[in-house]
Amino acid sequence: xxxxxxxxxxxxxxxxxxxxxxxxxxxxxxxxxxxxxxxxxxxxxxxxxxxxxxxxxxxxxxxxxxxxxxxxxxxxxxxxxxxxxxxxxxxxxxxxxxxxxxxxxxxxxxxxxxxxxxxxxxxxxxxxxxxxxxxxxxxxxxxxxxxxxxxxxxxxxxxxxxxxxxxxxxxxxxxxxxxxxxxxxxxxxxxxxxxxxxxxxxxxxxxxxxxxxxxxxxxxxxxxxxxxxxxxxxxxxxxxxxxxxxxxxxxxxxxxxxxxxxxxxxxxxxxxxxxxxxxxxxxxxxxxxxxxxxxxxxxxxxxxxxxxxxxxxxxxxxxxxxxxxxxxxxxxxxxxxxxxxxxxxxxxxxxxxxxxxxxxxxxxxxxxxxxxxxxxx
Ligand code: NIG
Ligand code: FE
Numbered sequence: 313x314x315x316x317x318x319x320x321x322x323x324x325x326x327x328x329x330x331x332x333x334x335x336x337x338x339x340x341x342x343x344x345x346x347x348x349x350x351x352x353x354x355x356x357x358x359x360x361x362x363x364x365x366x367x368x369x370x371x372x373x374x375x376x377x378x379x380x381x382x383x384x385x386x387x388x389x390x391x392x393x394x395x396x397x398x399x400x401x402x403x404x405x406x407x408x409x410x411x412x413x414x415x416x417x418x419x420x421x422x423x424x425x426x427x428x429x430x431x432x433x434x435x436x437x438x439x440x441x442x443x444x445x446x447x448x449x450x451x452x453x454x455x456x457x458x459x460x461x462x463x464x465x466x467x468x469x470x471x472x473x474x475x476x477x478x479x480x481x482x483x484x485x486x487x488x489x490x491x492x493x494x495x496x497x498x499x500x501x502x503x504x505x506x507x508x509x510x511x512x513x514x515x516x517x518x519x520x521x522x523x524x525x526x527x528x529x530x531x532x533x534x535x536x537x538x539x540x541x542x543x544x545x546x547x548x549x550x551x552x553x554x555x556x557x558x559x560x561x562x563x564x565x566x567x568x569x570x571x572x573x574x575x576x577x578x579x580x581x582x583x584x585x586x587x588x589x590x591x592x593x594x595x596x597x598x599x600x601x602x603x604x605x606x607x608x609x610x611x612x613x614x615x616x617x618x619x620x621x622x623x624x625x626x627x628x629x630x631x632x633x634x635x636x637x638x639x640x641x642x643x644x645x646x647x648x649x650x651x652x653x654x655x656x657x658x659x660x661x662x663x664x665x666x667x668x669x670x671x672x673x674x675x676x677x678x679x680x681x682x683x684x685x686x687x688x689x
Contacts, residue, residue: 313337313338313674316337317334317348317351318334318335318353319355320355320356321358321359321655322345323642324360324361324641325362325641326362327640327641327643331344331641334602334641335377336647337676339676340676341643341644341647342646350646358651358653358654359652359655359657361425361627361650362645362650363426363428363639363650363672363673364432365429365627365629365631365634365638366423366428366429366430366602366604366630367539367591367631368430368432368541368592369421369432369522369591369593369595369602370431370432370434370593370594371429371449372432372448373401374400374401374413374431375397375401375402376401376406376596377397377398377597380539384570384572385572390495390523390598391523392494393463395434395435396463399435401503401646404438405607410445411448411638414438414451417602419451420602421594421656421676422672425672426602427638427648427650428453428455428638428648429452429454430453430487431445431449431452431453432446432456434462434491435458436557437462437469437537440480441478442477442480443484445526446481446485447484450484454486455486456488457486457488457651458487458488458489461502463491463495463496464496470497470505470632472503473483473505474505478508479591481491482509486503486514486515487509487514488510488512488514489519492525492576493519493523494516494626496519501526502657503531504607507535510535515538516535517537517539517541518532518537518539518540520542521546522567523544525544526545529546529550529636532559533556533559538635539561539562539589539681540562541561541562542563542564542591543562543577544576546576546577551586552584554581555586558588560629560633561578561586561588563581563592563611563635564591564593564607566591566592566599566607566610567598568614570598576615578615578616578617579616582617587633588617589625589630589633590607590622590625591633593648593676605660605667605668605669608622608660609660609664611661612661619657619660620658622661623660625659627639627640628640632680645674648675651669651670652668652674653668653670654668672683
């Protein structure tokens, strides 16, 4: 088994003690102190951060919504109904087409430093289409979320979702989600869907309070959800409920950016000790980006997080939202990391739009970027 030493630059691990170096062995972080290794990565002043954890994406879809984006930029507001355009295109696409598009997007994620990703269904809305979307998602990640309750499709739709659709999809999913919004599902319908999923052993996420205030966030707290996602319009009571129930707030500022909407009150959430996660929400309607560095830059500029708070939310925060052991480089962690072509992680926000990701390592293996390594004697 090969051991690898990273030295000569700043290393963020989220351990209590600063790391002077990083040693990987057998896919794990084994030391924060320099020791003889089979190979060395000379950082030469560059920095290492944990791989990003993108805890909210919709990577499996067909079609294109450029025209909707253009009309939105010309002043037409976003509404939940746009999802149907993608549903029609997704149903018309073959599973191979969906898989190759999703794979390309997942590769994009990896190249920009994302080493753990969640992928939702939600653009099929029939038993068979939701099932094949989750099958495609499973080819990409082990964090797959059943979002049959994205928008309603015909009479008795909630019964379909909680019955035959859940039967077909639960074995392929690790979590259940719903879109709690005017034009999508109300609080009672979401409670039905999420409770049914939870009864099948699925973890719970909820798209909540994206476009207007409402009971979504409080429902997430009531059900002990892992996360409430979006959280753009939240009251102090909502925030207290999230804190008390330990529901993470998954913030997706690229969606606000691309829909020209107000940003979520990240400072109020952080000040109330709610766990904040940052995610791309990559989807063809509201946020067609796979870039966590872009999301970090937005979080610093628009959500007023410090660069380190943003990095923490994009790594450890995302891991909390997925209940997965990732997003840190403490001794014993999976060796999922990013080498940035920058002296500190603050450059992710300080240099927006610049590709600073030099290398991506997953499970101790270099998976993206040039192999600038030297062998030790
Ligand atoms: O997270 N809000 C619901 N779902 C997506 C948007 C989906 C779409 O418009 O296609 C979101 O923003
Ligand atoms: Fe979403």
